[in-house]
Amino acid sequence: MxxxxxxxxxxxxxxxxxxxxxxxxxxxxxxxxxxxxxxxxxxxxxxxxxxxxxxxxxxxxxxxxxxxxxxxxxxxxxxxxxxxxxxxxxxxxxxxxxxxxxxxxxxxxxxxxxxxxxxxxxxxxxxxxxxxxxxxxxxxxxxxxxxxxxxxxxxxxxxxxxxxxxxxxxxHPIYDQYLDPSITRDSARERLGYSRSARLVLFFGLVRTYKGVQDLVRAMGSLPDDVLLLIVGESYSDRRGILDIISNMGLSRRIRWIDRFVPDSEVAVYFEAADVVVLPYRQATQSGVAQIALSFGKVLVLTDTGGLSELVEVGSTGYLAEPWSPSSIAESVEEAFSLLLDPGTEERVARKAASFxxxxxxxxxxxxxx
Incomplete structure (x- = not known):
């Protein structure tokens, strides 16, 4: 045919x-x-x-x-x-x-x-x-x-x-085309200027209002000082509003925003450096970014909206937060970091990724x- x-x-x-x-x-x-x-x-x-x-x-x-x-x-x-x-x-x-x-x-x-x-x-x-x-x-x-x-x-x-x-x-199948064996967690963090001990949260993707980056930024105010947020993605809306929240909450030291489109050659650096990937969407059907995160073996924090709940096994490969809720997002991020201490988490995330x-x-x- x-x-x-x-x-x-x-x-x-x-x-x-x-x-x-x-x-x-x-x-x-x-x-x-x-x-x-x-x-x-x-x-x-x-x-x-x-x-x-x-x-x-x-x-x-x-x-x-x-x-x-x-x-x-x-x-x-x-x-x-x-x-x-x-x-x-x-x-x-x-x-x-x-x-x-x-x-x-x-x-x-x-x-x-x-x-x-x-x-x-x-x-x-x-x-x-x-x-x-x-x-x-x-x-x-x-x-x-x-x-x-x-x-x-x-x-x-x-x-x-x-x-x-x-x-x-x-x-939606897994996005594994960005994997690069030459990039490790340590080398990625050295390249980005993060210490090995920092607890690093990643938001990746175009920044649009429905994706709830504002809620994730506000959630950072409830998280310990050693939790850092890296936002990677070009702003399509509300750039000034997000920057104002960061400034008004005194979070400039803990939040970095790479406000540009990221070419394929750089994707592995950001995902390898991260501990947890958070997608705080206010509404969604599914997410290709979640499939990138799974390919890198990352624990996910997703909001319970649309089809996102189908991509995570709560308490096993990640957690679900309430959309529009900074407090719920913060709580789920803390739980996700606790999940990283479980030696079986890596294998469970790998099995989840293989299912797509x-x-x-x-x-x-x-x-x-x-």
């Missing part, structure tokens, strides 16, 4: 592009008899709508065969040419990354409806309120033969749309789309 994988691919940056690349590599490895073709974007976001510094990460490996760069998110003339190219491309199936209704019109116009397709839903509906989000999502997913969701929360969200589309829940397999994900996806 000839199968197109539609979505952003490197050099586009971010989690969806990384997911597209990992999925492509896994499918090529597991199904060598089939032809998998990356179908990327010629334009992802128009500059006026993109809050970051750049949509690209120069130097990131692109798909080996280059693939096609056809999808333009906002040019109807490009939609027609993309549709013609895909109609003439001899595709038997399409696998389409879906995460925001902004892309609904371009995808529906560019990808021929006659080709049986699966949508991989990183979010069924967006975190923020978006005009016509429900109608666009229902229209797009209604064209699919299969919709894959990554959490129980998104499963219920997809069911509520009352579509004829088959819905399949598969857990790319090979199993690919197998169920292809069998369900066949």
């Amino acid at each position: 000839r199968i197109g994988i539609v979505g952003p691919f490197p050099p586009y940056r971010g989690g969806i592009a990384q997911f597209s690349m990992k999925l492509l590599d896994t499918l090529v490895r597991c199904y060598p008899e089939d032809d998998f073709v990356p179908v990327s974007y010629s334009r992802l976001y128009p500059s006026i709508l993109f809050p970051g510094t750049s949509q690209l990460e120069p130097g990131t490996p692109s798909p080996r065969n280059g693939g096609l760069r056809l999808i333009d998110s906002c040019n109807p003339l490009a939609w027609m040419s993309a549709r013609s190219a895909l109609e003439e491309g001899g595709f038997d199936r399409m696998i389409i990354q879906w995460w925001h209704p902004f892309f609904a019109l371009s995808l529906m116009a560019s990808v021929p409806g006659a080709i049986p397709s699966a949508a991989i839903c990183h979010n069924v509906v967006p975190h923020e309120s978006v005009l016509l989000a429900g109608k666009l999502t229902r229209r797009f997913l209604g064209r699919m033969r299969l919709a894959v969701v990554h959490s129980g929360t998104d499963l219920e969200e997809a069911k509520s749309l009352e579509l004829d589309t088959r819905i399949l829940k598969l857990y 397999s790319w090979e199993e994900y690919a197998r169920e996806l292809i069998e369900s789309l066949a």
Whole structure:
């Protein structure tokens, strides 16, 4: 079969592009008899709508065969040419990354409806309120033969749309591509300027209001002075407000914020240096960052919102805190540090990570789309 994988691919940056690349590599490895073709974007976001510094990460490996760069998110003339190219491309199936209704019109116009397709839903509906989000999502997913969701929360969200589309829940696989055996905890801490004895909490990812970084910063005020927080990620919102909280609470000595996009080559340094990874999201469906943390064997503190609770075994591989609650987050962080003293924790986290397999994900996806 000839199968197109539609979505952003490197050099586009971010989690969806990384997911597209990992999925492509896994499918090529597991199904060598089939032809998998990356179908990327010629334009992802128009500059006026993109809050970051750049949509690209120069130097990131692109798909080996280059693939096609056809999808333009906002040019109807490009939609027609993309549709013609895909109609003439001899595709038997399409696998389409879906995460925001902004892309609904371009995808529906560019990808021929006659080709049986699966949508991989990183979010069924967006975190923020978006005009016509429900109608666009229902229209797009209604064209699919299969919709894959990554959490129980998104499963219920997809069911509520009352579509004829088959819905399949598969857990987001592990992100192990950042592992670097040459980087150890000690070398990472030396590089970042942290002592071996410091208790280091890491928040990693784009900083947006719904991710609750403000709550984690406030939680630091209730934690002992030897607990330090490293925030690694470019701010997309509320930068001034977070800095004001840090300053007003007198936490500048204990909190460092690396406010920029972090290239793949640096990811291992931050995760190896950390003791505990905290994702204090106020709302969420699932998290690729949690899957990075598990690949590095890190104990997780997640908030009990959306599908995050499905990623941690409470008291075994991490803890759950209440969203929007600095006191609950602080309590869970303390419990997580206690968990590090248990010699069995490392093995339990490794088993949890191994349960999120790319090979199993690919197998169920292809069998369900066949």
